[in-house]
Amino acid sequence: MTRILFAALLATSAPLVAAPLTPIEVGALRDTALKDDYAWDIVEGLTTEVGQRLAGTEAEARGRVWAVAKLKAMGFANVRVEPFDMPVWTRGPEGAEIIAPFPQKLAIAALGNSGTTPPAGITGEIVHFDSVEALETAPDAAVRGKIVFISQAMPRTQDGSGYGYFGGPRRKGPGIAGKKGAMAIVVRSIGTDHHRNPHTGVMSFEGVRPIPAGALAVPDAEQLVRIIKRGKPVTMHLTLVSETHPGRSGNVIAELPGRDPAAPILLVGGHLDSWDLGTGAIDDGAGVAIATAAAKRIMDAGRPLRTIRIVWFGAEEPGIFGGLAYQAAHGKEPHYAAAESDFGADLVWKVNSKLGEARKPEAVALQLALAPLGVVPGATDEADGSDIDPLIEGGVPGVGLSQDGTGYFDLHHTPDDTLDKIDPEKLRQNVAVWTTMLAVLSGGIEEPKRSRRR
Amino acid sequence: MTRILFAALLATSAPLVAAPLTPIEVGALRDTALKDDYAWDIVEGLTTEVGQRLAGTEAEARGRVWAVAKLKAMGFANVRVEPFDMPVWTRGPEGAEIIAPFPQKLAIAALGNSGTTPPAGITGEIVHFDSVEALETAPDAAVRGKIVFISQAMPRTQDGSGYGYFGGPRRKGPGIAGKKGAMAIVVRSIGTDHHRNPHTGVMSFEGVRPIPAGALAVPDAEQLVRIIKRGKPVTMHLTLVSETHPGRSGNVIAELPGRDPAAPILLVGGHLDSWDLGTGAIDDGAGVAIATAAAKRIMDAGRPLRTIRIVWFGAEEPGIFGGLAYQAAHGKEPHYAAAESDFGADLVWKVNSKLGEARKPEAVALQLALAPLGVVPGATDEADGSDIDPLIEGGVPGVGLSQDGTGYFDLHHTPDDTLDKIDPEKLRQNVAVWTTMLAVLSGGIEEPKRSRRR
Secondary structure: OHHHHHHHHHHOOOOOOOOOOOOOHHHHHHHHHHOOOOOHHHHHHHHHHHOOOOOHHHHHHHHHHHHHHHHHHHOOEEEEEEEEEEEEEEEEEEEEEEOOOOOOOOOOOEEEEOOOOOOOEEEEEEEEEOHHHHHHHHHHHHHHOOEEEEOOOOOOOOOOHHHHHHHHHOOOHHHHHHOOEEEEEEEEEEOOOOOOOOOOOOOOOOOOOOOOEEEOOOHHHHHHHHHHHHOOOOEEEEEEEEEEEEEEEEEEEEEEEOOOOOEEEEEEEOOOOOOOOOOHHHHHHHHHHHHHHHHHHHHOOOEEEOOEEEEOOOOOOOOOOOHHHHHHHOOOEEEEEEEEOOOOOOOEEEEEEOOHHHHHHHHHHHHHHHHHOOEOOOOOEEEOOOOHHHHHHOOOEEEEEOOOOOOOOHHOOOOOHHHHHOHHHHHHHHHHHHHHHHHHHHEEEEEEOHHHHO | HHHHHHHHHHHHOOOOOOOOOEEEEEEEHHEEEEEEEHHHHHHHHHHHHHOOOOOOOOOHHHHHHHHHHHHHHOOEEEEEEEEEEEEEEEEEEEEEEEEEOEEEOEEOOOOOOOOOOOOEEEEEEEEEEOOHHHHHHOOOHHHOOEEEEOHHHHHOOOOHHHHHHHHHHHHHHHHHHOOOOOOEEEEOOOOOOOOOEEEEEEEEOOOOOOOOOOEEEEHHHHHHHHHOOOOOOOEEEEEEEEEEEEEEEEEEEEEHHHHHHOOOEEEEEOOOOOOOOOOOHHHHHHHHHHHHHHHHHHHHEEEEEEEEEEEEEOOOOOOOOHHHHHHHOOOOOOOEEEEEEOOOOOOOEEEEEEOOOHHHHHHHHHHHHHHHOOOEOOEOOOOOOOOHHHHHHHOOEEEEEEOOOOOOHOOOOOOOOOHOOHHHHHHHHHHHHHHHHHHHHOOOOOOOOHHOOO
């Protein structure tokens, strides 16, 4: 029944998608993609041969060199780097230690854009809050000159929605603490694991003078709560050295040219940069690998009507600098759709899209084409992706292929974001989903040697 | 049927165990212990208020002060510290970095007794072996002046037997590498997890001049293998600063005096010291907590015939210094049995014992008493426990209450050995097992207010 419906729907959307593939052709592409090794090859190579790729650093620059070579070797056209300027924040020595009442070291990492302590560190009394709201309503006098600690725990969710409100302590806490005159702030890591690996991540002081801001590993934050519960004043020595300087990043762009150069392009991508603690395997080596492998699978099958443009965005982590640079340079070019993979390497479980009312049948066709891969049909009026949000907000149609985020925040922004966390079989399902999506939206693929294959 | 058999067996062993408890009395003690909070209170307190307790350091000394206060507060008698001298190894700054061909940092921790690098570190070429045997058979010329890397992986087992042979790279590797003239050695952590947390642990150079020796976290060791497989020479910069000085540790001893002061004593314990990376929750805060909680449960029930002696051994990790000091001081006193809890906080799944041929019925009675707690009857001619091994080798009867080790080597000797890894319900099963064991071997417990309880 699925196939009949699908064929009917493709027929309905025929005026929009020139020479659409038959369900059987899509199915063949999908099944071949389930044996994919392109994506593993990319993420294994990038994380092994480059490692961490902190935005604006020489490591990210090595990542761009690697990406250009790889994309050319895979046969893509118009491979280039589009550079842009940005402020570069880098981490120095860091550590946290309880001085009293129970001397011991705690595992900590500075948050991106943290202010710096002197090299010898600072010492202050802890003042504890269980949420941003509690900090916000506290009198300034209770916070002034102290080290604020927010202990709120993040819940585990499949759709990652826990990262919204419960990301508040990291995103908003430092600014509020700084405004109230705090000496520094430490937050419980925005994460769902129980390992001694702190979760870094970006925050902004928005006009407030930066103060040192760090994330304690979850076991250490829980330890600090237990220590505080003993009722004695808690003194912490904190070293969070960092610095910021003007620098440069860039987007790496490659294309699979379509048969119709005038047709609006299909944009797929992820981000090349990573935080500096891990090797950026799930955030976002997997993402660039999945999007690129899917485009390569279309290339292997033949020539799409529409040009597929692959973007490995630079400097996503510190503030979507690559996404904004792309929007500034290319936002006015016609895009048929944009999609970004940036939520790990677990199975795609839901498809959302925002193709517009007129293309609703195409959205439904996409849902039906993905159902055999275990993908739940989601909304047809929403789509997102951090680097492509500026485009989508500017009216570009978007597709959101949602990965299962149940385990994502165990690893997100930690030293544990390494290759061994990627399951090659789940990575293949991602490639199959993305290949299917591209096939459905491609406008039809012309096989170079159709007669010989049939 | 179990109860009938058990009663019959207790009757058989009556000449040996004066006034044995009936199965119902043992069952009541066991069931009460399944609601235990004493053990959690101890391990939560010790790990929170003291934290890590590296042998011979002021942190371990604070641990002894804490232990004495706690054991006295719990009502035990003859609480004292028996000090002993030992060489103290302490960790300094450490780090590993690939210089070429793919620059990146790796997570590393020095092994206990490692030689030291200069503060600025050393740089050398990696020579890779997949086992101790491969290193051993390599010509010295292939190793001399290089940094040896052993990449052997440890298998996951329930009984912990993987820690024997597969612990070889850590235990034997440094000595062999040093003898062959290596500049340093790094091994894949002896562990079963995939986190960026290296597993430290002790090794001995046995007469060879110490060289710097470290353990890479498992993901980092796998990364290094991938880098080596690219076929280019690999250069590593290694900083492993440490130092050794003469120092002091001690055993903390407490007693529940028996009705018969002349009867051989029952020794139960664990070790107070821990490695310095975590807070020593599963190794071995849980062990001292379980053994002590069980003795306290016997105290709450009444007065045993035999004295129960609790020992929180000092300095187990760097070389069983506490066990050897106890053996030297007390090895000639009559011990009815000795048992040590030092394998985490997971469920006890098997009981071994070595009580001697004449006490076989007692060994079987113990097995049957533990069966309702899901404990498999094991051998009756073997028992072990690192601190009590010197006693057992000297002829003291032993009981081995084997904990499930399936997940133990995910955490063992890592920063991740923290309180949050202990499941309070599993801890209670341990206390119930140990309470049952003590009840069976106690010689009978006289309830202080028997008439009022009945």
